[in-house]
Amino acid sequence: MIAENATEELTRLRSSIDNIDAALIHLLAERFKCTQQVGALKARTGMPPADKSREQAQVARLRALAADAGLDPVFAEKFLAFVIAEVIHHHERLAEARAAD
Template identity: 65%
Template sequence: MTYSDIDETVAAELGRLRESIDNIDAAVVHMLAERFKCTQQVGRLKAAHDLPPADPAREARQIARLRRLAENARLDPAFAEKLLNFIIAEVIRHHETIAGHPEPQGGPDRP
């Protein structure tokens, strides 16, 4: 069976669900952009005060916190941890870049 062969009611429901997924994906992208704006500010603050780009204790607390949130939301905690680890790695990369080339306070925000 192909998608062109499905019942109109099924096709309409599939379209409605996919539209919701598209909206959620857009919201996730916007939330990540906001998160990275904040972490850029953290990176500049760390660079200005010669703090290391990574904070393993904070990262461990955040991972534990996110795993609990995932469990409560009935989302696989291992998936949530993988996602956060990916985000943390990107944040640390940004912080290392900022530490090598710190911007003056009040500089442009770049995700």
């Protein structure tokens, strides 16, 4: 039988996880609002969707931040790559829509 205090502790920890997940979703939503504006600017002015030198700087910065914070830098890099790949898709769609106008 699972001790009652273990169940309570699990419930308390899950409550914090739910709050953190909510914060992550809100932060991601704000980031995508910002990158939508970057995508519109790039489409309007003919800049390419991706900027590999900017991405290299972001990877170096986030890997260092992750290491300082006790988070696996490999995971941080994968997470950033996942997010940026989605942003580039959005930028490409905006550029295509602009070209079709």
